[in-house]
Structure formats: structure tokens, C-alpha cells
Amino acid sequence: MTAPSAASATAPSSSAPVLSVRDLRVSFSSRRGRAPVVTGVDLDVHAGETLAIVGESGSGKSVSMLAVLGLLPSHAVVEGSVEVDGEQVLGAGPERMRALRGREVGMVFQDPMTSLNPVLTIGRQVTEGLEERLGLSRRAARDRAAELLALVGIRDPQARLDNYPHQFSGGMRQRVMIAIGLSLDPAVLIADEPTTALDVTTQAQILDLVQDLQDRLGTAVVWVSHDLGVVAGIADRVVVMYSGEIVEQAPVDALYATPQHPYTRGLLGALPVLGERRAELATIAGLPPDPVARPSGCWFAPRCPIRAQACVTAHPPLREVGPGHLARTLCEVAP
Amino acid sequence: MSGLLVVEDLQVHFGGRRGAEPVKAVDRVSLAVERGQTLGLVGESGSGKSTTGLALLRLVEPTGGRVELDGIDVRAAGRRELRGLRRRMAMVFQDPYASLNPRRTVGDSVAEPLEVHGLHRDDRRGRVRELFSLVGLADDFVDRHPHELSGGQRQRVGIARALAVEPDLLVLDEPIASLDVSVQAQVLNLLVRLQRELGLAYLFIAHDLAAVAHVSDTVAVMNRGRIVEQGDAQEVYRAPQHEYTRALLAAVPQPDPAAERARRAERRALVAELAQD
Numbered sequence: 001m002t003a004p005s006a007a008s009a010t011a012p013s014s015s016a017p018v019l020s021v022r023d024l025r026v027s028f029s030s031r032r033g034r035a036p037v038v039t040g041v042d043l044d045v046h047a048g049e050t051l052a053i054v055g056e057s058g059s060g061k062s063v064s065m066l067a068v069l070g071l072l073p074s075h076a077v078v079e080g081s082v083e084v085d086g087e088q089v090l091g092a093g094p095e096r097m098r099a100l101r102g103r104e105v106g107m108v109f110q111d112p113m114t115s116l117n118p119v120l121t122i123g124r125q126v127t128e129g130l131e132e133r134l135g136l137s138r139r140a141a142r143d144r145a146a147e148l149l150a151l152v153g154i155r156d157p158q159a160r161l162d163n164y165p166h167q168f169s170g171g172m173r174q175r176v177m178i179a180i181g182l183s184l185d186p187a188v189l190i191a192d193e194p195t196t197a198l199d200v201t202t203q204a205q206i207l208d209l210v211q212d213l214q215d216r217l218g219t220a221v222v223w224v225s226h227d228l229g230v231v232a233g234i235a236d237r238v239v240v241m242y243s244g245e246i247v248e249q250a251p252v253d254a255l256y257a258t259p260q261h262p263y264t265r266g267l268l269g270a271l272p273v274l275g276e277r278r279a280e281l282a283t284i285a286g287l288p289p290d291p292v293a294r295p296s297g298c299w300f301a302p303r304c305p306i307r308a309q310a311c312v313t314a315h316p317p318l319r320e321v322g323p324g325h326l327a328r329t330l331c332e333v334a335p
Numbered sequence: 336m337s338g339l340l341v342v343e344d345l346q347v348h349f350g351g352r353r354g355a356e357p358v359k360a361v362d363r364v365s366l367a368v369e370r371g372q373t374l375g376l377v378g379e380s381g382s383g384k385s386t387t388g389l390a391l392l393r394l395v396e397p398t399g400g401r402v403e404l405d406g407i408d409v410r411a412a413g414r415r416e417l418r419g420l421r422r423r424m425a426m427v428f429q430d431p432y433a434s435l436n437p438r439r440t441v442g443d444s445v446a447e448p449l450e451v452h453g454l455h456r457d458d459r460r461g462r463v464r465e466l467f468s469l470v471g472l473a474d475d476f477v478d479r480h481p482h483e484l485s486g487g488q489r490q491r492v493g494i495a496r497a498l499a500v501e502p503d504l505l506v507l508d509e510p511i512a513s514l515d516v517s518v519q520a521q522v523l524n525l526l527v528r529l530q531r532e533l534g535l536a537y538l539f540i541a542h543d544l545a546a547v548a549h550v551s552d553t554v555a556v557m558n559r560g561r562i563v564e565q566g567d568a569q570e571v572y573r574a575p576q577h578e579y580t581r582a583l584l585a586a587v588p589q590p591d592p593a594a595e596r597a598r599r600a601e602r603r604a605l606v607a608e609l610a611q612d
Contacts, residue, residue: 056515057486170380199379199542204586208599226515229545229588233595252592270520271590272549275572280527281520281549287485 016086017044018187018220019068019105024080024090026060026067035291038064039244040080043222045188050214050221052235052252054228054267058288060244061224065190069107070097085187102129106186106219108177110193115177116165122149122176123161129183148179153209171202175209182213192224207234228267232256237324240264243288243299246318250325260327262304298330306331338367339405339536340391340424340504346399347383347390360386362560363400368504373530373537375551375568377544377583383560384540388506391538392426393417404504422452425497429509432489435481441492442467442477448499466495471525487518491525498529504536511546523550544587548572556580578608 026038038060045051055061066072068082070092082090084104089096101107109115116125123145130141142161149157152175165173174194181189191210195203211234214221225231231238231252238255240248240263248261259265269282286303289295295302297312304311310330318328345364351357361383368374378384389395391402393409402409404420412420425448428434435444445463449455455462464474470491481489490510497505507526511519527550529535541547547554548568555565556579564577575581585601 056517200544200586200588201379201582203588207588211599227588228516229590232590232592233588233599235592256590256592267516268590270517272520272523272545274545274584274587274589275548275569277549277551277569280524283520283524284517 015046017046017083018085019043019045019222020081020083021064021068022081022083024064024067024082025078026063026072027077028075029077030292032292034077037244037291038067041241041244041246043239043246045220045222047187047220048214048218049236050211050223050234052223052225052231052238053241054225054231054238055241056226056267056288058243058291059241061241062192064241065192065222065224069101069105069190070094071101099133102181102186103133103184104186104188106181106184106189108174108181108189108191108194110196116173118165120164121161122163122165122168126161126176126180126183129180133184145179145183148183149176151182151213152176152179153205154179169202171198171205174198174202174206178206178210178213182217182219185217186219188220188222190222190224193226194223195230196225196227203230210234227271228256229271240267243294244291245299245328246326247300247328248326249318250322250327254322254325258322258325260321260325261300261329262306262331263300266303266305298328339370340366340368340538341403342366342387342391342400344400345387345390345397345402347386347395348398359560361390361397364557364560364562366555366562366565368536368538369552370503370536371530371534372552373539373550375547375554376538376540376557377542377547377554378557379542379583381559382557384557385508387557388426388508388538388540391506392421392424394426418452422500423502424504424506425500425502426506426508427490427493427497427510429512432481432486434493435489437481440478440480441484441489442479444481445477445492445496445499448496452500454500462499463495466499469498469529470495485518486514487521490514490522494522494525494529498533502535504538506538506540508540509542510539512541512543519546526550544572544583545589556583582608 021041021043024038024041027034027036041064053061067078072078080090081088089100123142126145126148127141130136130144136144145161146157149160154160154172154175195206198206210221223231223234235252238250238252239246242263248264259268266284272281284303289299297314298316301307301311308331316328316330318326321327343365345361347361348357348359364387366374376384386395390397397410404423409420435441442463445466446459449459449462463477467476472491511522514522523546530537539547539550551568554568554571555562558579564571564580575584585598589595
């Protein structure tokens with residue numbers, strides 16, 4: 001085994017990121033006023049790296065990625081900077097964004113049942129981009145599509161091209177989505193909860209598949225999940241989001257070994273450990289704040305078990321607590 | 336076998352008329368749940384675990400086998416008797432949003448089983464408030480509608496509703512699967528507390544082995560309609576005997592990066608082996 005922690009800690013400085021997000025802000029207008037759901041997110045993703053973004057419903061993790069892909073509804077207000085391979089794409093027109101999606105930034109979403117068109121063959125759906133975007137002939141596109149299905153571990157790919165989505169299991173459909181996500185050879189693949197709807201054994205296969213493909217193709221992967229258990233084995237670095245902002249970011253080993261933010265610690269404590277019967281799991285009391293009315297200090301303070309006086313007055317900045325390890329805390333957490 | 340709930344050779348077969356091979360959704364399943372204890376029933380989608388749960392309450396009719404609740408033959412029960420049995424074992428479903436009427440207040444939804452079974456005629460609202468407090472919901476939740484509640488709060492309502500009839504046994508079908516991780520922990524803690532306070536027995540049906548281990552005394556692992564392994568929960572996890580159990584355990588992601596990387600090779604070998612069956 002290599003030492004991924006050491007590699008990932010140095011990787012950020014060794015090459016230019018393929019995806020670079022700066023001060024990303026997204027807000028929606030609601031009946032009760034403007035709701036800032038992403039409030040200044042910075043991310044860098046490097047070639048060959050897997051960055052996990054973890055958070056609960058409403059943390060802003062998916063909205064951030066939809067903003068990168070230019071897939072938010074037009075009433076969303078998006079500000080900041082999104083650079084793909086050094087090119088500013090935030091604010092680019094719909095045509096440029098269509099060209100970007102799939103080609104430079106691939107995507108795989110949670111539910112393969114709804115992302116595939118039920119009335120078109122799998123072959124049609126895989127070859128569509130190859131023909132229209134890469135200009136391959138119908139014949140060449142079909143051959144390439146079969147190669148892609150083989151790449152994601154689908155047996156008898158030539159014959160399977162003529163099948164419809166309902167003839168595939170959930171796991172197989174998600175493999176097809178990954179094949180489509182990678183079909184135009186993007187520099188970055190954004191995977192948003194791609195295994196949440198799958199069984200554990202199928203999930204394990206998909207996690208391994210994405211890692212294998214990444215090793216072979218050098219694609220950068222952004223893996224969005226609500227589950228710190230799922231990303232432990234695949235991430236090089238982990239970003240934890242809470243109420244629209246990053247609260248902690250670290251190389252994977254450091255995050256699990258020495259989590260600094262009370263929220264991260266809460267998330268880890270809430271996971272049942274396999275084969276362990278404890279009287280009680282740690283929980284995080286309360287609910288995340290309403291984005292229209294966040295508290296004045298640390299946004300986690302109302303739920304925090306170690307809240308101090310300073311926490312309710314000042315909103316803490318993201319500060320360095322270790323090599324490549326940032327945490328948005330005022331508190332010092334005992335190791 | 337002894338126990339509060341005893342199931343022997345339970346079968347649920349679908350179709351199979353005109354000489355076609357029936358789909359054996361549940362195939363000769365035997366299990367027992369002791370009073371005040373938890374049996375975890377684990378399996379993946381299509382394993383037959385949910386159908387087993389439904390068949391126990393005859394929400395799906397079994398096609399064979401025996402089901403006994405406290406010595407009463409569930410399959411032989413007439414309509415009246417069955418209604419009585421459904422007071423003694425109640426069900427909690429995965430998606431509390433789908434199992435609550437969106438137009439009724441959640442208080443009314445919890446009162447509904449009381450009306451159906453003619454319980455607490457004199458003070459239903461008082462009983463509903465008691466149930467809400469039992470599952471950790473404040474009084475004022477009684478008058479809210481399902482859409483005003485978070486997922487975890489809705490599942491608390493689902494549990495309160497099941498408890499309304501004062502059952503001995505709860506059949507919990509994936510009660511935490513659609514909740515965020517931190518909320519899952521809250522609901523698991525609630526279930527453990529209620530069991531302690533009320534002496535409830537649980538059949539805890541789930542695909543999440545870590546959660547099951549956390550709450551279960553015994554575990555049964557189901558695959559393709561059959562139980563492939565059954566025993567003391569700690570024992571099954573420590574020394575799984577069946578290769579399917581081993582593959583399931585190897586597939587559960589754990590929040591430990593080094594251990595996960597080390598397990599990867601083992602996991603892939605087992606999964607590949609299983610895929611060839």
C-alpha cells in the first residue's frame with residue numbers, strides 16, 4: 001500500500017488544480033427573504049485526486065456542485081469564481097456550459113433510475129455524446145460505447161447496448177451512468193451520492209470501480225456524500241460542510257484521526273461501529289440553522305456540546321490546525 | 336422454539352399458476368423473537384426481508400408455514416382475532432412521509448389506531464400527547480402537518496403511532512434508511528430507550544449491518560428468500576459462517592481510512608466470488 005496521506009498533503013502545491021472554486025456563494029430568494037445556501041466556499045481539486053465533500057441535507061454540498069456545473073435554476077444567484085483548467089466558467093453562457101458538462105466535467109448523480117431515459121436503448125444513451133460531442137461516426141461511437149461498458153465491468157457489452165434501462169439492475173445502471181460520465185474523458189468527475197440508493201455489496205463494487213478507473217485514467221473525482229463511512233476508503237482529502245460553509249478540511253487520515261470541529265466529531269460519533277453494541281450513540285442535538293436567520297457567532301454553536309462564550313459572538317474563520325488541515329473553530333479540541 | 340414470536344418454515348410464493356415456477360420471495364424462513372429482545376433481520380433489496388415482515392402481520396398472505404404470537408396461531412386467525420393480533424404487533428415503515436396522511440395533523444394520525452381499536456375513548460388527546468412525549472416530541476407537534484416536520488421528527492411520529500395500541504412487538508422495516516446519519520443515531524437511541532422502558536420486542540429489518548449490530552441481540556441474514564445464517568449478534572459479526580454474511584460484512588464501509596484501504600482487496604475478492612454464483 002502507498003501512503004495516500006503523505007501524497008495528498010503535498011499534491012495541492014505540486015500542480016495546478018483542474019477545478020478551482022473561490023468564494024462561491026449561492027442564494028435563493030424565498031418568501032422570507034434571501035436565503036444564502038452556500039456562503040463562500042473555496043475548493044481545489046487536482047488531477048488524479050479524490051476530494052470528498054461530506055455534509056447533511058441542506059449543508060450546501062450538492063448546490064455547490066450544481067453551481068460548478070451551471071445546473072442551478074435561473075432564479076439562483078451565484079457569485080464567486082469557478083475555474084476549470086484555468087478557465088473562468090462562472091457566468092459563462094449556457095452554450096459554453098453545455099460544452100463544458102460531460103467534456104471537461106463529467107457527472108454521476110444519485111438515482112440511476114431517473115437519470116436514464118427509459119425509452120431509449122443503453123447504446124443510444126452512451127453513443128449520443130460520442131457522436132454529437134466527439135464527432136465519432138455511428139459505427140465508431142458504438143464500438144467506443146461497448147469499450148466503455150466493458151471498462152465499467154459490464155459483461156457482453158456489445159449485446160447489452162441494445163438493452164433498455166429496465167433490463168439492468170440498479171448497480172448495473174449506475175455503472176452505465178459512470179460509463180456515460182467518463183465517456184468524453186473529462187478532467188473531473190463529479191459524483192453526487194452515486195451509491196446512496198444501492199445495496200452495500202453493490203456500493204462496494206461501485207466504490208472500487210471508481211477507484212480503479214481513477215488509477216487508470218487519472219481523472220480527478222469529487223465525491224459528494226452524507227456518510228463519512230462511505231468516503232473513508234476512497235478519499236484523499238475530505239471537506240466537511242455545515243450550513244453552507246466549509247467547517248473542516250483535511251487529508252483523509254488526519255480528518256478521521258484528529259477531527260477538530262465539534263460537528264465533524266459529532267458526525268463520526270453518530271456512526272454505529274460494525275459489531276459493536278454500545279448503550280448509546282452520540283448524537284448532535286437540534287437542527288441546522290435556517291439559512292435566512294443564522295446565529296451571529298459560530299453557526300454550529302447552538303448545537304455544540306463544548307460551546308464557550310466567544311462562540312456566540314464571533315463567526316470563526318477557517319484556520320490551519322495542521323498540515324493541509326483547516327478547521328472553522330475557536331475552540332481547541334483535545335486530541 | 337420458544338419466544339414471543341415464533342416463525343417456522345414461513346413461505347411466501349407469488350405466481351406459479353399453470354405450471355410456471357413460482358417466485359419464492361420467502362422460502363422456509365424460521366426465526367424467533369424473545370420478549371423484550373431484538374432480532375435483526377438483515378439482507379439486501381430483493382432478499383425477502385420486508386416481505387417476511389409483512390407476512391408476519393398478514394399484510395401479505397403467507398402461502399405456507401407457521402406464525403405464532405405468544406402461542407396464538409396467526410395464520411389461522413379470523414378477522415376479529417387478527418385485529419387483536421395487530422394490536423400486539425405493530426409496524427413502522429421506512430418512509431414516514433409516505434405512511435402519514437399529508438392532510439391530517441400528525442396528532443390525528445397517531446389517534447387513528449386508537450379510533451380503529453376503540454381505545455382511550457374518554458381521553459384520546461391526552462393519550463396522543465403522552466405518546467408524543469414518549470418519543471421525545473413536544474406537545475405542540477400534535478397539531479402540525481407532516482410537511483412541517485423533519486425526517487427524524489416524522490419517524491418519531493411513525494413510532495408513536497405504532498406504540499398507540501401498546502404492542503408487545505414492533506416490526507421495524509428500515510426505520511432509519513432515509514435519514515441523515517446524525518438523525519439515524521437519534522432514532523436508534525430512541526428505539527433502545529423505548530425497549531428498555533416498555534419491554535418491547537423488535538424485529539429490526541435493515542440492510543445496514545452496523546446499525547443492526549448496534550441494536551440487536553440476535554441476527555438473521557437473508558439472501559434470496561432464505562435465511563443463510565442466524566445466531567447471537569456478536570457471534571455472527573465476529574465469526575460469520577456463511578460466505579454471503581462474510582461478503583456483506585466486508586462491504587460495510589467503516590469510518591477508518593487505513594482499515595478501509597486494507598480491507599479493499601479482501602472485499603473485492605469476496606464480492607467477485609459472489610457475483611459468479
